[in-house]
Amino acid sequence: MKAFYDKDFTLGIIGGGQLGRMLIQSGIDINVNMAVMDGDPNAPCRSLIDNFFVGSLLDKHSVLNFGKNCDVITFEIEHINVDALDELEKMGKKVFPSASILRTVQDKGLQKQFFLDNGIPTAPFKLYNNLDEIKSKADEINFPIVHKLRKGGYDGAGVNILKTADDLTDSFEQPSLLEDKVDFEKEIAVIVSRNEQGQIKTFPAVEMVFHPVRNLVEYLFSPANITSDISKKADDIAIKLAEKFDLVGILAVEMFVTKDGEVLVNEVAPRPHNSGHQTIEGNWTSQYAQHLRAILNLPLGDTETIIPSAMVNVLGEDGHSGDAKIVGIEDTLTKEGVYVHMYGKKVTRPFRKMGHVIILDRDQEKLHDKVKFVQNSLKVIA
Numbered sequence: 433m434k435a436f437y438d439k440d441f442t443l444g445i446i447g448g449g450q451l452g453r454m455l456i457q458s459g460i461d462i463n464v465n466m467a468v469m470d471g472d473p474n475a476p477c478r479s480l481i482d483n484f485f486v487g488s489l490l491d492k493h494s495v496l497n498f499g500k501n502c503d504v505i506t507f508e509i510e511h512i513n514v515d516a517l518d519e520l521e522k523m524g525k526k527v528f529p530s531a532s533i534l535r536t537v538q539d540k541g542l543q544k545q546f547f548l549d550n551g552i553p554t555a556p557f558k559l560y561n562n563l564d565e566i567k568s569k570a571d572e573i574n575f576p577i578v579h580k581l582r583k584g585g586y587d588g589a590g591v592n593i594l595k596t597a598d599d600l601t602d603s604f605e606q607p608s609l610l611e612d613k614v615d616f617e618k619e620i621a622v623i624v625s626r627n628e629q630g631q632i633k634t635f636p637a638v639e640m641v642f643h644p645v646r647n648l649v650e651y652l653f654s655p656a657n658i659t660s661d662i663s664k665k666a667d668d669i670a671i672k673l674a675e676k677f678d679l680v681g682i683l684a685v686e687m688f689v690t691k692d693g694e695v696l697v698n699e700v701a702p703r704p705h706n707s708g709h710q711t712i713e714g715n716w717t718s719q720y721a722q723h724l725r726a727i728l729n730l731p732l733g734d735t736e737t738i739i740p741s742a743m744v745n746v747l748g749e750d751g752h753s754g755d756a757k758i759v760g761i762e763d764t765l766t767k768e769g770v771y772v773h774m775y776g777k778k779v780t781r782p783f784r785k786m787g788h789v790i791i792l793d794r795d796q797e798k799l800h801d802k803v804k805f806v807q808n809s810l811k812v813i814a
């Protein structure tokens with residue numbers, strides 16, 4: 433078995449978006465040879481890497497063709513052809529996280545069933561084949577309830593909160609699930625990593641603050657403002673998931689903290705995650721470096737928080753579509769402890785993730801003030 437520093441070793445990254453881009457930045461640090469594939473010739477990774485291949489992530493042959501020339505294969509996006517990953521595993525390639533984890537996670541129905549089967553606390557749910565089936569059972573449903581597409585949703589796009597049966601009218605037609613609406617106090621996330629030898633480490637939980645209109649993280653802060661009891665529960669759940677999934681790599685675990693101190697898993701993502709960006713500046717090891725350590729079978733890094741941090745997503749300004757233009761970067765950088773990360777996307781759309789800003793401050797209140805400052809000062813317009 434080749435090590436990552438051996439001649440001719442290649443790490444294949446499926447997906448060339450911002451998560452891949454930051455993974456490459458960490459890969460450069462340890463000088464691992466990498467290749468990337470994405471459907472978009474102008475994907476954020478394009479300008480960072482020579483071995484960039486254009487191909488459809490959903491096409492079995494393109495993924496197979498790309499992966500067969502790599503030694504270890506990972507992905508930074510979940511909407512990819514998982515049959516190709518199965519084949520690559522059969523060819524003896526290391527696919528981390530495994531094809532089977534991705535197959536489960538790609539389908540929110542299978543994912544929820546996995547939680548149930550493995551004693552992972554999660555909100556009660558029911559699966560449906562289509563909207564008519566739900567409508568025909570509308571009188572058995574306790575509204576308000578959460579309607580989720582089983583496949584293909586992201587950034588809240590596959591999630592509807594239904595207040596009454598009337599809201600079913602224009603909800604999702606495709607296979608979906610209805611899930612009890614959790615009256616949560618907070619949403620938190622724990623990123624867990626595990627290497628082939630079974631070493632496991634979790635990052636301290638972070639707390640998410642959602643955009644009031646879109647189901648999208650507006651900002652988050654690290655560490656979460658939770659009791660040590662909640663933090664322990666969240667950690668234990670993340671570790672159990674890593675074990676039950678036989679994870680190699682990282683897994684982001686999104687959780688609800690209920691008003692009576694329960695921790696329920698919302699969903700998981702087997703890849704670097706939006707809720708882990710702040711680890712680049714705020715923790716001893718970043719989620720990207722940790723993912724590489726895990727999949728290259730290296731000892732995992734220290735996950736401890738160095739200093740409290742906040743992460744603000746820089747979203748495309750509402751009402752602006754077209755060639756992206758950043759405004760206010762000079763102003764933003766006048767505040768201390770502010771780090772701008774732009775993803776190099778040429779085109780902006782309302783609420784598109786165009787970059788993020790990490791803010792460091794020992795003082796919680798100052799951290800929140802700086803979040804407001806950054807939100808007001810940095811914009812992406814067309």
Ligand SMILES: Nc1ncnc2c1ncn2[C@@H]1O[C@H](COP(=O)(O)OP(=O)(O)O)[C@@H](O)[C@H]1O
Nearest residue numbers: 555578585586587588589591611612613614647
């Ligand atoms: N059962 C639920 N109860 C209350 N809010 C929910 C529930 N499920 C999802 N949400 C809200 O919707 C957001 C997006 O849902 P999620 O399942 O994480 O979808 P996505 O895959 O788009 O991230 C969650 O972060 C949360 O704010």
Ligand SMILES: [Mg+2]
Nearest residue numbers: 588686698699
């Ligand atoms: Mg989510």
